[in-house]
Amino acid sequence: MTAYNRRTLIVGLAIAVLIAGVVSYFASANPDGLEKAQEELGVAGPAHQAVEVPAVAFQEYNLKWLGEGFWSNAIAGVVGALVVLAILLGVGRLLARGKARTPGASSN
């Protein structure tokens, strides 16, 4: 991997980890815009068959086994961000296969 790409990864990931692992703990717990609107409009609950996805490891944005808390939220957030990163690096690599870096622009 080029130094340019390595730096993009390290700096970008550091920012994402900080937000998912730390900042997110201080997020507002109020209902979001859609939940609030549904509440005000008097939507009681699902009108159709709901599909339950089994909670494999996470209960919303907390570790299933740890309940709510700073570390539970931090681990869930960081793992989620890493899963997204891994998927996209895989897809991106497939899409970029056989494509050389565009000539004409300098990079470090």
Place this chain on the structure above:
Amino acid sequence: MHIASGFLSPPVWAGAAVVSGGALAASLALARRHMDERRVPLMGVMGAFIFAAQMVNFPVLPGTSGHLGGGFLLGILLGAPLGIIVMASVLAVQALLFQDGGVEALGANIFMMGVMPCLLGAAVRGLWLRPKPGAATYAVTLVLGILAVVAGATGVILLLWLSDSLPHSISLVHALGLMGGIHAGIGVVEGVVSAAVVRFVLTMRREAVLGPLAADYAKGAAP
């Protein structure tokens, strides 16, 4: 703004899934043209960033919170095809691992938070790629950022209405106004944060943002 499970009727979620599935397939087909080895890590970390940012609910009105959508920002930084791929990945991980957004509603959520805002973001991408984006670029970004969120929010209400998930005593216009109003505030944050992040990434990683266009810009022959 994720539609939870059980709120969309089968014809509505299936229709949305077909539309978003088609958009995702087209994005994957088009993406190779926009690809460049330096964009892979940017794509990855932007996905991680959007996932992280969506965890941060900020207060908007008393008793109400909102979070970044991110599709608009991705449309500017990566263009529509790559942006849609990133947003679909984020929403799929949220639905499958974190019970955030219904699985059957994934197509609808990808459309309202991915396809549509990514296309709006891609519309201002050209302004940002000029050598010195001016005040007009910021103004257009703010306005379209608000529009992206409000359009997605009112789109969700339309889908709920089509699914017969709104009480019959409520008029559609009232529901649209309420949802649009709440999300206008969230949209302002979306527009401002998008502009700030685009500016930051352009400063740090201009070539990754330009991708295959970098050669054109280096020659001074900007499209």
